[in-house]
Amino acid sequence: MKKTTAMQIADEISTRIAKGQLHPGERLVETALAKEFQTSRAPIREALLMLERDRLVERIPHQGVVVRRFTRQEIYDLYDVIYRLEEIAFEKAVSKVTEEDLRELDRILDDQKKAQRDQNIESYYELNEEFHNKMIEITGNKILLNMYQNLRRPARPFRMMSMAQGNNMYSSYKEHKKQVEALRQRSVSSGKRAIREQEIRSLQSLDILFPV
């Protein structure tokens, strides 16, 4: 199952958006992209449709495609939903988690600790994704996992930015550790508490990044 060129292009543009090389509101013109990627417009159009599917860009008929723009409110709403989903996931995970799952989470935590020590934001972020995905995988609900990933994808640029801020990477690591501990003890309440703490911290970061 080889990847079609449209998919490769979609991947490339996707990472550019994630890394902040393409900014919200920036226009994506088909002909320009076709020239850059040395193809015709057909695969470009298809790639853009795929990106719209992933909610990374917005398409307006006869007007074109722009990198999705979030209002301050939308970012807050996005975070809100993400953390509510994490709570749901945690609650479900408590009754399903195995010893092997816990070992896997410990492994990710260890790697995160190293990345945090090295101040390797990129690496830490990837492990972060892994951690949360693992957490939801434990629930066994693929719909939930899919939805969660769809939400986090557009949030990535903001998360990266706030991760680079102050000692957020360290406190993020600590919260994750608390979560795993709560999961080990099968304690829904302390798990939720850890999630809430992280949420508060995230919102504080947002306030610094996007002052009113």
Add this chain to the structure above:
Amino acid sequence: MKKTTAMQIADEISTRIAKGQLHPGERLVETALAKEFQTSRAPIREALLMLERDRLVERIPHQGVVVRRFTRQEIYDLYDVIYRLEEIAFEKAVSKVTEEDLRELDRILDDQKKAQRDQNIESYYELNEEFHNKMIEITGNKILLNMYQNLRRPARPFRMMSMAQGNNMYSSYKEHKKQVEALRQRSVSSGKRAIREQEIRSLQSLDILFPV
């Protein structure tokens, strides 16, 4: 902002899937559709991409597009997430609801009552959508609303089927009424109770529709 033909085609195929005229797993061949809709393949391809975006079909590279197939487990997972989101929405709505919102919900309930009396499933279903969308609109969280709609869309065929079953339309109406009453009293607990009751009923319907 006129609708492009690709969008019209996507709408048409979308309703066919929703109404069960196209069955899960059924193949959607581009040339055949192009012939039927009297266009070239370009807008068809685009429409199919849009449907994939809405999670109504699955695309496999070089193999084609099929109407999305759900396993029994996925349907259960889908319902699970939908009801968890409704709970979240209700909790948020309690602190935001206005008198005008309540009147609007009453209006929808009245219409549902009529549709239920006439055993007009189609009409009842549309009002049902309206009810739930309104409920989430009250929260003011557009991300949540969008996500909720994305989940309900592929679930529509199942919901329609279970609505046609026994007196599910009537009990659905009653649960909605309870929800509005709970909202009026700003009671999170009784709202959640109503949602859970409806969830249980839904799962029972599913068990009848898809016996093990």
Add this chain to the structure above:
DNA sequence: TAATACAATATTGTCGACAATATAAAGACA
């Protein structure tokens, strides 16, 4: 007969050209 290699067919992927539409620029009129 069963398994494998090969050829034929159906279908998707990509291309370049043209048509339709929206935006920007230029002109007409009060």
Add this chain to the structure above:
DNA sequence: TGTCTTTATATTGTCGACAATATTGTATTA
């Protein structure tokens, strides 16, 4: 001068043809 109309330009939408790929059917060989 300012507003409306018209024209020009840029960009997206659609088309038909060809290329690439996957599947199916057929032949070959052990």
